[in-house]
Amino acid sequence: MKELAKTFDPKEFEQRIYEDWERDGDFHAEVNPSKKPFTIVMPPPNITGQLHMGHALDQTLQDVLTRWRRLQGYSALWLPGTDHASIATEVRVADELRETEGLSKEDLGRGEFLKRVWKWKDIYGGKITEQQRRLGDSCDWERERFTMDEGCNKAVVEFFVRLYEKGLIYRGSRLINWCPDCGTSLSDAEVEHEDLNGKYWYIRYPAADGGAGITVATSRPETMFADVAIAVSPEDERYTDWIGKSVLLPVTGREIPVIADPYPDPEKGTGAVKITPAHDPNDFEVGARHGLAQPVCIDFDAKMTAEAGKYEGQDRFACRKAWVEELDAAGYLVKTEDVVIPTGKCYRCDTIVEPMISEQWFVKMEELAKPAIEAAKRGDLRHVPARFEKIYLHWLEEIRDWCISRQLWWGHRIPAWTCGTCGEIIVARETPAACPKCGAAGAALSQDEDVLDTWFSSALWPFSTLGWPEDTPDLRYFFPTSVLVTGYDIIFFWVVRMVFSSLEMMGEPPFETVFVHGLVRDEQGRKMSKSLGNGVDPIEVIDTYGADALRFFLLNGSAAGNDMRFVLKNVESTRNFANKLWNASRFVLMNIGKTKGDGSKTKGDGSYVLRDEDMWILRTTEQVAAEVTDNLEKYELSVATQKIQELIRDEYCDWYIELVKTRLYGEDEETKAVCRAVLVRVLSDLLRLLHPFMPFITEEIWSYLDKPNKLIKDRWPAPEGFAEDADFAAAAGRIETTKEIVRAVRNIRAEANAPQSKKLPILILFDEGKTPSLGEHIRSLAGVSDIGVIKSEADLPGDTVSAILKGMALHVPLADLVDFAAEREKLAKERERLTGETQRLSAKLNNEGFTAKAPAAVVEAEREKLAAAEEALTKVTAREAAIREK
RNA sequence: GCGGGCAUAGCUCAGCUGGUUAGAGCGCAUGGGUCACAACCAUGAGGUCCCGGGUUCGAAUCCCUGUGCCCGCACCA
Numbered sequence: 017m018k019e020l021a022k023t024f025d026p027k028e029f030e031q032r033i034y035e036d037w038e039r040d041g042d043f044h045a046e047v048n049p050s051k052k053p054f055t056i057v058m059p060p061p062n063i064t065g066q067l068h069m070g071h072a073l074d075q076t077l078q079d080v081l082t083r084w085r086r087l088q089g090y091s092a093l094w095l096p097g098t099d100h101a102s103i104a105t106e107v108r109v110a111d112e113l114r115e116t117e118g119l120s121k122e123d124l125g126r127g128e129f130l131k132r133v134w135k136w137k138d139i140y141g142g143k144i145t146e147q148q149r150r151l152g153d154s155c156d157w158e159r160e161r162f163t164m165d166e167g168c169n170k171a172v173v174e175f176f177v178r179l180y181e182k183g184l185i186y187r188g189s190r191l192i193n194w195c196p197d198c199g200t201s202l203s204d205a206e207v208e209h210e211d212l213n214g215k216y217w218y219i220r221y222p223a224a225d226g227g228a229g230i231t232v233a234t235s236r237p238e239t240m241f242a243d244v245a246i247a248v249s250p251e252d253e254r255y256t257d258w259i260g261k262s263v264l265l266p267v268t269g270r271e272i273p274v275i276a277d278p279y280p281d282p283e284k285g286t287g288a289v290k291i292t293p294a295h296d297p298n299d300f301e302v303g304a305r306h307g308l309a310q311p312v313c314i315d316f317d318a319k320m321t322a323e324a325g326k327y328e329g330q331d332r333f334a335c336r337k338a339w340v341e342e343l344d345a346a347g348y349l350v351k352t353e354d355v356v357i358p359t360g361k362c363y364r365c366d367t368i369v370e371p372m373i374s375e376q377w378f379v380k381m382e383e384l385a386k387p388a389i390e391a392a393k394r395g396d397l398r399h400v401p402a403r404f405e406k407i408y409l410h411w412l413e414e415i416r417d418w419c420i421s422r423q424l425w426w427g428h429r430i431p432a433w434t435c436g437t438c439g440e441i442i443v444a445r446e447t448p449a450a451c452p453k454c455g456a457a458g459a460a461l462s463q464d465e466d467v468l469d470t471w472f473s474s475a476l477w478p479f480s481t482l483g484w485p486e487d488t489p490d491l492r493y494f495f496p497t498s499v500l501v502t503g504y505d506i507i508f509f510w511v512v513r514m515v516f517s518s519l520e521m522m523g524e525p526p527f528e529t530v531f532v533h534g535l536v537r538d539e540q541g542r543k544m545s546k547s548l549g550n551g552v553d554p555i556e557v558i559d560t561y562g563a564d565a566l567r568f569f570l571l572n573g574s575a576a577g578n579d580m581r582f583v584l585k586n587v588e589s590t591r592n593f594a595n596k597l598w599n600a601s602r603f604v605l606m607n608i609g610k611t612k613g614d615g616s617k618t619k620g621d622g623s624y625v626l627r628d629e630d631m632w633i634l635r636t637t638e639q640v641a642a643e644v645t646d647n648l649e650k651y652e653l654s655v656a657t658q659k660i661q662e663l664i665r666d667e668y669c670d671w672y673i674e675l676v677k678t679r680l681y682g683e684d685e686e687t688k689a690v691c692r693a694v695l696v697r698v699l700s701d702l703l704r705l706l707h708p709f710m711p712f713i714t715e716e717i718w719s720y721l722d723k724p725n726k727l728i729k730d731r732w733p734a735p736e737g738f739a740e741d742a743d744f745a746a747a748a749g750r751i752e753t754t755k756e757i758v759r760a761v762r763n764i765r766a767e768a769n770a771p772q773s774k775k776l777p778i779l780i781l782f783d784e785g786k787t788p789s790l791g792e793h794i795r796s797l798a799g800v801s802d803i804g805v806i807k808s809e810a811d812l813p814g815d816t817v818s819a820i821l822k823g824m825a826l827h828v829p830l831a832d833l834v835d836f837a838a839e840r841e842k843l844a845k846e847r848e849r850l851t852g853e854t855q856r857l858s859a860k861l862n863n864e865g866f867t868a869k870a871p872a873a874v875v876e877a878e879r880e881k882l883a884a885a886e887e888a889l890t891k892v893t894a895r896e897a898a899i900r901e902k
Numbered sequence: 903g904c905g906g907g908c909a910u911a912g913c914u915c916a917g918c919u920g921g922u923u924a925g926a927g928c929g930c931a932u933g934g935g936u937c938a939c940a941a942c943c944a945u946g947a948g949g950u951c952c953c954g955g956g957u958u959c960g961a962a963u964c965c966c967u968g969u970g971c972c973c974g975c976a977c978c979a
Contacts, residue, residue, distance in 0.1 A: 284978055410904085410906095575916070603939080
């Protein structure tokens with residue numbers, strides 16, 4: 017038998033193991049009607065850069081679920097891919113171009129620029145998949161996809177055309193979010209709000225007929241050049257007389273009407289609002305209601321237009337400053353007020369977003385949102401943890417039309433053409449040969465220059481990756497997917513859109529469950545970010561501690577849906593746990609020799625060859641396996657990891673291995689063979705249970721066990737009835753008693769500072785009716801020289817230290833080592849505790865409300881507790897009396 | 903304004919559908935170079951489960967109020 021290295025070193029095997037898995041196609045999932053499908057489509061990481069710790073968490077959760085289901089015998093598909101991330105990538109590549117070559121993307125031109133982006137995609141996409149391999153992702157690389165590959169493009173076009181034909185996509189001139197730096201429109205979801213310190217400037221608009229006029233407050237005085245009215249509430253008596261009259265725009269003297277509209281709130285500001293339809297969403301609505309013009313005073317570069325007179329060409333904020341000064345000098349500035357202004361910023365470049373009127377493509381949301389809301393309410397779509405359903409619903413219920421066109425080059429080109437001859441707009445799956453309306457030849461048709469929002473293609477990801485719009489076997493078998501794993505920060509961008517797209521195109525939700533996780537923060541709880549420089553590179557952590565350790569830490573770190581902190585010390589702990597398993601396995605391998613057999617339950621004649629500890633560990637392992645399975649079904653991954661860790665470290669290593677050593681080192685070949693078999697058998701189950709969480713180390717150890725197949729393709733532990741077997745239960749009970757005695761003796765030894773090398777005799781006084789059943793275990797594990805059973809206190813020789821246990825009193829004669837003062841103190845403390853305990857329990861049991869209403873099992877358990885406490889109390893009191901004089 | 907989260911041992915966090923003597927890892931203290939493991943072992947000390955109410959026979963757990971931290975959405979001149 018090969019031996020394991022003395023210390024666990026993940027570098028020795030992680031890469032090799034991964035290559036073996038990949039080479040042998042172990043991640044590949046096939047359509048297989050005799051198996052149940054389990055499908056996860058990976059949220060495609062952006063090709064903009066490296067994987068961060070959040071990805072590591074996201075990927076690990078998916079890998080755990082996939083590996084677990086694969087072991088359970090599902091045809092488990094985890095479909096990987098990357099996202100072209102239209103705006104983010106374009107910005108990155110353009111930045112790089114400027115830095116390295118001093119060129120703008122316009123300098124290169126569309127075609128050449130796109131070539132550069134594809135090159136970028138090859139480099140960074142490759143880096144990402146390399147990192148995923150380091151993490152141990154068992155995804156099916158044969159099915160790897162890209163949101164801009166041919167199949168996805170086909171899906172995008174099909175989706176667009178179908179929605180257009182249904183009237184759910186339209187083109188229109190509306191107020192949209194504009195990022196002047198990225199030079200594109202943004203959807204509402206792509207605008208982040210930040211509270212900035214700003215001001216209200218109270219500005220007087222003089223009456224057209226020469227009166228003092230109306231004062232309005234504004235946080236954006238530079239938009240005044242595009243004002244078309246002053247609106248007041250019809251209910252606001254202060255302004256009733258003004259309605260229908262006119263005021264003059266300060267300085268410029270342009271006349272604008274005062275109109276009545278429900279929008280102004282008399283409580284806010286001065287009650288009168290300037291109306292600038294081209295630069296404010298609310299004003300846009302007001303303007304539309306009143307049929308007002310939409311002059312524009314800020315252009316797409318965030319510079320003032322000719323509308324702003326002498327400020328034309330100035331930056332919007334520079335203009336604001338100068339303009340306020342001019343207003344002040346001219347006596348129109350009534351006052352200013354410091355105030356916090358919630359300001360929209362571009363989620364990619366942080367530039368302050370400018371609301372602009374622009375011709376864009378939109379998806380009409382109302383009709384699409386409804387089924388998505390119903391699906392969640394009906395339970396066809398489940399969120400884990402459930403609270404995220406509220407967020408999902410809230411967003412859908414308030415959703416507005418989705419602006420999907422982007423003034424960018426990198427992305428799916430909009431499948432729409434304009435006829436240069438008649439102006440007809442043609443939406444089609446393929447480049448039209450001629451204009452259907454006027455018959456002009458294809459040359460007269462020009463395709464829309466814009467591309468689609470990245471999320472328009474991501475929305476189709478769960479089915480476009482499986483072949484849609486074709487009706488493929490994959491699609492029929494693997495769709496709908498089983499679970500979507502993603503961070504809560506992406507519910508709006510992505511989850512919501514996948515759901516309504518799928519409901520519209522496939523007629524059902526794209527997944528049964530949305531498993532939501534939180535963010536990985538830094539040690540101080542701050543968000544990891546480039547600007548703070550506090551990001552931790554998962555690959556560096558893997559280099560130091562191994563992928564298994566990182567994965568286990570990420571799983572252990574927090575409950576589902578909650579943010580977690582990255583604490584390096586804790587990764588070290590999980591690495592140490594891996595090392596523990598490694599060494600236990602090393603022990604097993606060193607001792608099993610050429611053992612045959614599988615640790616089976618009984619001999620042919622039905623009598624047991626298994627000893628108590630064998631039955632105990634088999635039973636315990638089976639119980640924990642069942643619990644872990646249950647936890648996984650409920651997505652309680654961190655609970656599962658804790659239970660497995662406890663089983664391996666506390667039960668298998670600390671107790672079973674220790675309990676079995678005397679047998680292994682002894683001469684009895686038969687019992688030696690049995691415990692060897694049980695050691696291997698239980699270790700195998702432990703490896704199976706741990707494999708989804710720590711795939712590398714488990715596969716590596718497995719390879720030393722002479723198994724016919726790899727662990728990744730083995731099976732999940734299934735119950736064999738140990739847990740229900742009465743003999744096993746009795747054996748387990750005896751082992752628990754043994755553990756209790758061993759612990760008590762160790763405790764006494766430590767408290768008395770008796771050297772560990774010194775063997776101690778112990779005496780046990782059993783409660784009446786209890787059967788003594790003591791094995792070698794106590795001698796070997798607690799350093800006991802002799803175990804005596806006595807009939808009464810009176811039989812105790814000399815000076816002893818005692819411990820009161822369930823069903824017995826344990827005495828260790830320590831002669832001069834006995835500190836009777838400490839002993840009395842200990843007993844008094846114990847008596848106090850037990851007295852409190854008995855009082856509490858009897859009060860509870862005397863309460864009729866409790867005995868009548870609590871479940872019988874609970875009442876029974878409390879009765880037993882009381883009996884035990886009373887018994888212990890008697891023994892403690894007796895002991896106190898016995899040593900009172902010492 | 904609307905919605906959500908968190909508050910448990912010195913630190914990082916578990917604790918499911920109410921019934922536990924409230925747990926883990928790290929840290930701390932004491933002892934140990936023992937033949938799987940010092941990336942270790944053994945033992946131990948640490949907790950008015952944020953405050954206050956309520957529901958209940960029974961609350962860390964469910965409900966309400968408050969306090970403190972954090973987040974999302976919306977929005978104001």
